[in-house]
Amino acid sequence: MSATITRVRFEHHENARLGIEEARPRISWQLGEAPEGFVQTAAHVEVSLGVPGMETDTSLHVLRGEAQVLVPWPARPLVSRERATVRVQVQGPDGWGPWSEPASVEAGLLEPGDWVAGLVGPAWDEEPGTLRRPGRVRTEFVLPPDLVSARLYLSGHGLVEAEINGRRVGDEEFTPGWTSYSHRLRYAAFDVTNLLEAGQNAIGVWLADGWWRGRIGFEGGVWDYYGTDLSALVQLEAVTADGIRHTICSDKNWQAGFGPILTASLYDGETFDARLHDPAWSRPGWDLDGWTPARTTALVASVLVAPTGPPVRCIEELVPVSVEDKGEGRWLLDFGQNHSGRLRLRATGPAGHVITVRHAEVLQAGEIYTRTLREAAATDVLVLGGKELEWEPRFTIHGYRYAEVSGWQGALEPGDVVSRVLHSDMERTGWFRCSDPELERLHENVLWSLRSNFVDIPTDCPQRDERLGWTGDIQVFTATAAFLYNVTGMLSSWLRDLALQQQKIGTVPFYVPWIPLGGWAQLPPDPVAVWDDVAVLTPDVLYQRTGDLQLLHRQYPSARSYVEQVAAKAGPTLLCEGWTQLGDWLDPAAPPESPFEATTEPGLVATAYFAYSARRLAAVASLLGEDDDAARYTDLAEKVVAAFVTRYLTDEGRATSDTQTAYALISAFDLYPNMQSRQAGADRLAQLVREAGGRISTGFAGTPVVTDALTRDGHLTEAYLMVQATGYPSWLYSITMGATTIWERWDSMLADGTVNPGDMTSFNHYALGAVADWMHRVVAGLEAADTAYRRIRFAPRPGGTLTSAGATHRTPYGVARIDWTLEDGALRTTVVVPVGARGIVELPGAEPVEVGHGIHEFAQEYVP
Known part of the structure; x- marks a missing residue:
């Protein structure tokens, strides 16, 4: 028996697609059933070309080796309007397996x-x-x-x-x-x-x-x-x-x-006169x-x-979990979940009668609260035509959990009002589960914030007068997003615009597409850390998760230009001081109206990011065969690290900013000069966490890396203390306050149930949910050990009050899964490795074990 093929895909397109831009679309396939020890040694790729409905030109191509992800197009290039139908058959030790089901793709207008x-x-x-x-x-x-x-x-x-x-x-x-x-x-x-x-x-x-x-x-x-x-x-x-x-x-x-x-x-919404x-x-x-x-x-x-x-579509429908009659034709609906979308109404009434719908994320004093929408009216108006009709706005979208419907005649019956959830129609690829319901709810909130903000571009929020493609938000969140959904096709498009506008403007914009707005009408002429680093770090993460070297190659000039700009501005000192930085944005200690006034020095944050981006750019250059650049950026990174250590670290491993963010960045970005300093800094970070009772004091810069910093330096206990803390500020604080999405601020809602007075207060931002990447990799224990999950590391790290956890990820090779339980002093772990990949199982207190595809079970004594 040889391997069966379960799926054939083209580029990063979700399904067979019409009108693609690639004349040579790369092909990927996943293998289903295969005998133990199976290794693909060759593949047949049959390509049939032709205009839809007309005769086809079929060719057969033999590809040697194990490649099955983003395999180069073997046939002649597609021409405009041409349709390609592809079948794949693979060879293993036992010969050729069956042909796949045919998969089709069609070129658009290419010229x-x-x-x-x-x-x-x-x-x-x-x-x-x-x-x-x-x-x-x-x-x-x-x-x-x-x-x-x-x-x-x-x-x-x-x-x-x-x-x-x-x-x-x-x-x-x-x-x-x-x-x-x-x-x-x-x-x-x-x-x-x-x-x-x-x-x-x-x-x-x-x-x-x-x-x-x-x-x-x-x-x-x-x-x-x-x-x-x-x-x-x-x-x-x-x-x-x-x-x-x-x-x-x-x-x-x-x-x-x-x-x-x-x-x-x-x-502002839509007005429709039936x-x-x-x-x-x-x-x-x-x-x-x-x-x-x-x-x-x-x-x-x-x-x-x-x-x-993928395009934006209606992905699902939500019905109200509660409906409150406010009298005089006014109804308050709670859909139980903050999300992006719009309502569909089934209404009747005399011609000219007006029904008005307003939207909000939260309630105050039992009514929808709209101050946080700022100048977005988020109001839809339906003028009835005298007949029963079913109506949904066409060209607006709102972010909301609650809706107020006024002007309704009669009772509001089930099915009269439905919420249509809208976002880019990406394929779901990642799942997480654990024994702590609050942590599961936190992960669900991360998922919904991603869904709410991946609406054609990666936005910051779906509700107020903003909804922009902020670069800092997606930079810190890319790894989480790439686990949960197939985001590469969408982000690839957005990164193209980033590079084009960077080239035109001379710097990476704060948000893409760029438009001049208010106090941001003039871009700072200087690079801004965390945000502008997206040019290097987001393509790098997408490559690591998908193996798309073409994406890296296309974005390389943008990444290189950014690092060169930082180097030129930093000058001989190699320190990012003396120019505009947003620093550890939204540090919980910052005043509500001054989110950049963090407790960590902006120069420390920016210089740490400079060193990290230079290192990652050197690695990218090496992958692309840019050997001179690889040597240059490796040398630059080493010099930046040395300058960082001299300026921001004491001989005892203390940072000049004695904060969680400072130590987290120094550890996560490998900026300590030696193990003694690393241990001292790590111990200080753990001490700060313990002294805070697990409460967090990080903003955009520190939040994505603080739990990783604790984990890698021997302080797993403190990492779990942070993620399971419920007091303000913490990830679970919002859960105790009823959140169903990730908030922009740690205290978007205050403990007394009132909304943060800051003008910039949203209840649906994904950036602070970047911790979910740590939950996938460390709590559940599933991560890529090699590009595109060719090798998968299964390394769960139980802790806190958890007795079980698990994760599932649809890798480019197929579905990988891990589940572990703690019971009676024993750790029982089950892992699933897809065909074509290898697994490395690293369980606490045991030597690593390499396994092939299939289901593998382990049981061992567990000592915390």
Whole structure:
């Protein structure tokens, strides 16, 4: 018996995908059943190429060796619109196994010359810098019979949603997403074969402001940053049995007019007047009374790119866990979970009657509390049309647990109001479990904060007037995110924008895409540690978890530019002092309105990060064959460490900032000059934790590394003391206060149940949840021992009050799992290793054991 293949994938795409940008998509496969000791020695890759519905060109390729993750494309490059169907068969000691099920992928429009469509939109004049009524565009066309296949390529300025013959196209939300539009404008591809008919057809596209011209950001935000127009880019290509491609595109023949959406804002919500809606508007023969010729604008097609990550979709629906009648048609709904999404209403009432929905994360005095939304109204308005209807906003999203529905007539029945959870449709890859319900709830909160903030880009929060791609947040959280979900495709796109904007601006922006906002309108000309280090550290982590060397290669100039900028600014001293730093942002000791006033010196934080990023860049350079750079950055890192030790460490191993963050960074980044200093510093960190009763005193810089620092230096007891502490400030403090997501501040809600008075107070930020990575690797004991989990380390470290823990991760090779229990002085551990990988089992008090694929069980005496 040889190995069976359970899954074939392309690049980092979640499923078989239409419209990819890669002409040579790398292939990965996972192996299922295989005999003990199986090793793949070769693979057959069968590739069938052709335009959908037409004859194919099939080739067979023999690949020698064990590679099965991101294997280079073996066939000729795909051309635009071409579909590839791939089967894989692997060879082991017992011969060839069965063929996999076929997997397909389809190229998008790969050349600018493939685009013949232009941008079409309303031609009427509008006042800039305000909420404006968005329009719609439509056209009709005739198709011959014998349709074989049809694809719709869709993009635009603003947000677009298409309908053909009265039916919605696809289920994606917020197309084309948010990128640095002047550099990259994404398009989506849809199979619309089943929506078209021989003869007369119609297509209509809803338009909305989105990020293009809507208000974005804090302190009033900015309007019309990318432009004042709204327009759609539509190219529909239908192929008939005779092989002829019939192209319908957005051009001068389109019409524009208003629809039932009166306003649509990502922050402020959507107003919809059902009296103005005719569902037949996107069907042939609809009356165009009041519509006018659309404005047409040429587009520079070179900015158009296909997605590398999944679109935003509705992932699940939540029903209220409680409904409170407030009287006079006002209802308060609790969905039991803070999340990103919007409501779907099933309502009836007389024409013109208004239903208003407001959203909030928390309650105060029994009512929704909206101060923390700042200037985001987060209010949706439905004007009824006189008939029962089911309605959901199209072009807005909110962050909330609670909703207030006012203007409701009659009783609010089950199913009348449902919350639709929206975020990027990433594949779930990681799970954690343990015997402590509060720790499990903490992990669940991390998961929900990730879900709430991975909405096309990695945002900081989903609710207030911000929702920006802050670099510091994702830098500290990448490792956690990459365990829980397949985030590489999405983050790969975001990192491309980061590099492009870094090149244009001259420094890594605080957030990507970059827009000038309030006091942040002018970027500091100097590099800012923790945030700007994302250019080095996030691609590095993604490579470690996936083995994607192409991603490292593409981001390398960005990473190198950043480290060179730090080196130039630091000068001969190699110390990051004397310029703007955010330091240990949101140290719990910092005043509510001054989150950068941490107890750890900003220069210490920045110089520690300088040393670490230089080291990691040297490792990346070596991987990429940049040997001269590898030597240079290795030397630079050593010199920065020496300068750090001289400036920030005493001979006794004490830091000049005697704080948890200082010692955590020094340990985690290997900055101690010798073992004596390391032990002294480690002991001091443990002492600080004990003196605080496990309470934490770290912000953005120290939080992701403090438990690792304790663990690696022999203070596991103190690490568990921290993660299981419940007093303020601590991770579990928020759990005792009823949190269902990770808070921005350790005390976003005060102990008396009131909200922190700081202007910057969110109940859904993932950064402080970076501790989940430690929970996966140390508490459960599952981590990558080699790139892409080719070797997996199973090294649980029981502690605290836990009697069991476990984790599951869908690695590039397949599912890995660990579960351990403590009972009657015995530690029992079960590990699962996927086919194609090896496991290293390191149990307390025992010698490491290397195992192959399969299920392995261990039992031993355990002495804490």
